[in-house]
Every structure is written in structure tokens, then in C-alpha cells.
Amino acid sequence: MNKKKRILTGDRPTGRLHLGHYAGSLENRIKLQDEYEQFLIIADVQALTTHFEKPEMLSRNVRELCIDYLSVGIDPDVTKIFVQSMVPQIAELTIFFSMFVMVNSLRHNPTIKTEAKQYGYKDLSYGFLGYPVSQAADILFCRADLVPVGDDQIPVIEVTRKIVRRFNSLYKPVFDEPDTLLSKCPRLVGLDGNAKMGKSLNNAVYLSDSSDIIKEKVQKALTDTGRIRLNDRGDPDNCIVNEYHRVFNKSEHENICSMCRQAAISCTACKINLAEKLNTLLEPIREKRNLYEKQIDYIDDVILCGTKQAIEEGKETLAMVREAMLMDYFGGLSNR
Numbered sequence: 001m002n003k004k005k006r007i008l009t010g011d012r013p014t015g016r017l018h019l020g021h022y023a024g025s026l027e028n029r030i031k032l033q034d035e036y037e038q039f040l041i042i043a044d045v046q047a048l049t050t051h052f053e054k055p056e057m058l059s060r061n062v063r064e065l066c067i068d069y070l071s072v073g074i075d076p077d078v079t080k081i082f083v084q085s086m087v088p089q090i091a092e093l094t095i096f097f098s099m100f101v102m103v104n105s106l107r108h109n110p111t112i113k114t115e116a117k118q119y120g121y122k123d124l125s126y127g128f129l130g131y132p133v134s135q136a137a138d139i140l141f142c143r144a145d146l147v148p149v150g151d152d153q154i155p156v157i158e159v160t161r162k163i164v165r166r167f168n169s170l171y172k173p174v175f176d177e178p179d180t181l182l183s184k185c186p187r188l189v190g191l192d193g194n195a196k197m198g199k200s201l202n203n204a205v206y207l208s209d210s211s212d213i214i215k216e217k218v219q220k221a222l223t224d225t226g227r228i229r230l231n232d233r234g235d236p237d238n239c240i241v242n243e244y245h246r247v248f249n250k251s252e253h254e255n256i257c258s259m260c261r262q263a264a265i266s267c268t269a270c271k272i273n274l275a276e277k278l279n280t281l282l283e284p285i286r287e288k289r290n291l292y293e294k295q296i297d298y299i300d301d302v303i304l305c306g307t308k309q310a311i312e313e314g315k316e317t318l319a320m321v322r323e324a325m326l327m328d329y330f331g332g333l334s335n336r
């Protein structure tokens, strides 16, 4: 039997997941989990690169993230969910890799530059500048073949691929270059028209939002600003609500576009329809969430079990790495 290819992807535990995550990555992960062997990293150390002053927020969100995963349909029997900081081999690999990654290449990395600007950083912490190196360790500790990410992460994954080539030529060919699997769904815009949906921008629709909150958020959403009166013809290409119909209401989308162009549907009706579609999608997720929130012991078991399996993979990889780097002194401590 062919061994399943391995996927590694994940999120920083900085808050609850929203519709942008659902369309951009979660839906895909649910589809991929049977065909591939999937690891999901809860990247708490990476979250510290920007939130080092708020450790209490991260620790609270580690469980929340796992609850979100399970509620949307990630199956913990096939997908291994684990916490980055609990896999020591990731930290070890990060240090080894950091010896041959040049600081200038990180300073010029487009993702690092964009994110540093977004956060308004004048100077960068060592950890922030180096997060592509630690992300390479996230991916390579389990020798993943495939890394599904959004397009903003392409330059970060490029660092991983470069590290693989460099490591293999410096020492021994231990790693294969992982491929990037780009999200097919274009980035979901915020309901307020802001290019990105996000917690800090206060424009996100959370998977855990109640049905009334969804209605309220959709009612406030931006539509074609050129359509002022009911009889004005609308331009669906210039309407945020329509963007959401395109993603979450595929079957009616075209029809809604043509009705909008003929002023045959009001913005209010269009919004009510969207809110209903979103609630149909989110209701079962909310129900599961309510159940999981009451089963914290089970959630902890899922995370611990996934983490143990990740550590086993990490041990195997580190044995190969130490051997390649001639650092397998005395046959390793574990044999003593």
C-alpha cells in the first residue's frame, strides 16, 4: 500500500476562527483529511512573536482553536491536532536551522516586511524576524509533503524550501522539499468592505456567532454605494454582500446578480437571504461547539494525544538530523 502523503498546516491561537478561515482553509482541511495524513499545528510559540505580552490570551485560545476545529468537522481520529510549544523537537530544529539562514534574507522576506508594517514595528524582535525559520521547523519536524496556506504565506514557505536544499547539501539529504497548496478561495473581504477580515479590524463573522449576531452583522454590511434607491440598478461586482453570496450561496449567486442588475431584488432582501444561508451553514457548527465546550476533558485528550504522536515523529526526524549533522554523540541519551 502506498503511504499517504503528509500535510502540515495550522493557525496561531490568537482568537476564535471566522468565516474567512472557513472558506480559506477549514473547508479544505476537512476534505483533505482522509486522503492525506494531516497534522494541525496550534502555533502558540509563533503567536508569541506578536503577542508575547499576552500569554494568558494564548493559553485560553489553545483550547478554543481545537474546539473550532472539531466543530467544523476536523476528525481527531485521522487528523493530529497538537501544540507547537509541547513538541521540543520543533525548538531544536529551529536552532539548528537558524545557524545557516542569513539575517538579510529574513529582513527582505516580503511576508515579514508586510507584517512588520501592519503591526507598526520599527524594530523587530529576534523571534519575529526568525518566525519563517521556526515555521520551517513546524513543517519539517514531521517531514510534511504538502503545506496548505494562503497566498500571504508563500514567501514564508519559500524559506522552508530553501532550508531543505541548504540542509541537504550541507549535511545529508534528510528532507524533501514540501509543496505549497494554495487556497482556491480568494481572501474573504470584511463585511465592512475592508480587504481583510480580522479580529483587530472588528469586521469578522465568527463561527461561534449567534444567529441574531449574524443577522445584525449582515444587515450592517456594505452594499453597492451607487445604489441608493430601491429602483436603482445595482452593480453586484461592487457589493460586499454579493461577494459572500458567491462563496456561501453558490447555487443562487448568478440569479441574485442578475436580479440586482435589474433592481428586481432589494438590498434588504438580499441580506436577509445571505444571513439565512450563513445561519444554515453555522447552525450545526454552533451546536457542536456548545457540546464540546462542556467536554473540556475530551478536548484536552485530543490535544494531548495529537501532541504525543507529533513528538514521536519529531524524535524520528531529530535522530536523522543529528546523524546527518554528526551530532549523534554516544548513540544518544535515550539508549542509556
Ligand code: TRP
Pocket: 008, 009, 010, 011, 012, 041, 043, 046, 135, 138, 139, 147, 148, 149, 153
Ligand atoms: N503562519 C501561519 C499563520 O499565521 C500559522 C502557521 C504556523 C503555519 N506554523 C505553520 C501554517 C506551518 C502552515 C505551516 O496562519
